[in-house]
Amino acid sequence: MVRPRKSAAADPTALRLENFVPFRLNRLASAVSEHLSEIYRTRFGLEIPEWRVLVTVGQRNDCTAQFVAASARMHKTRVSRAVAALTKKKLIERAASADDARERHLQLTPSGRRLYAALVPFALERERSLLACLDEPQRRGLIAGLTRLERFFKLTGV
Amino acid sequence: MVRPRKSAAADPTALRLENFVPFRLNRLASAVSEHLSEIYRTRFGLEIPEWRVLVTVGQRNDCTAQFVAASARMHKTRVSRAVAALTKKKLIERAASADDARERHLQLTPSGRRLYAALVPFALERERSLLACLDEPQRRGLIAGLTRLERFFKLTGV
DNA sequence: TATTGTTATACTCTATAACTATA
């Protein structure tokens, strides 16, 4: 069909979508996201918001919905619904808080902990296998680039 | 200051969302996307799908909707609607094709070309200012990493 | 019978707003 891609960096005043970093970032992020959400769903029965909540709660075991929202950058309604879904699946429990009755302390149930324990190595393995296609300087550059851009957009440090 | 945020590599069996590359990629991509779509909308009156179509058509001036869909990785209905919106704004024209009457040849109108000419330097400037927060090895690493991961996910080459 | 492109419809995702129960 149409002869593809390039010889592109040639004209610096031309914009080729396929070389435009914001576009590439977006395209890559959705490919990665699709790839992983497929795994989370079929393998662990979790949607992405549920996955994020499970991981955040599992990481400190005992935190509020508000904390999850801030650290996973999710809207509180999204957190609330994910928590409800996880509760229904008996993976998470909502315990009353002693010092503030409006809050709920989120904790993994035993089966939530089991799922978490199975899920984490799996996710890390996926991450490793993604990054395995990079050599060391590339990997470092990518991570450093991510870090800088995150700072640029003030995404970290919640 | 090269103190990135880790202490996380400490326990390789722990998953911290803020260090998990797929999550970071996603979060960064949506921040960039939000940032740019705000500009496209307020400054040029374009939604992202329209922007992508405009850029793709402008780059070769004369292509079919199918080509746009393949090269910008958009669903054909999304292309169709973006083309309709751009046509309504008189930025694009649909011309009949000589060799296949099902196809339409998409071309920028004079005002579409003017918008394109204003938009491209602007977008490239934004890209440059994003990447300006990286030093040269980081920039190269990031780009190389993107390229490898794109290959991994078979995103290139339309 | 397959393909280009359009439209209608449905679905997913997410946010806004309104609410409750606290503080």
Next chain:
DNA sequence: TATAGTTATAGAGTATAACAATA
């Protein structure tokens, strides 16, 4: 009066499916 969290509702955005015109 403000906050934690929930729920109802509405709004994007996008895909599926049905369609018309052509190959």
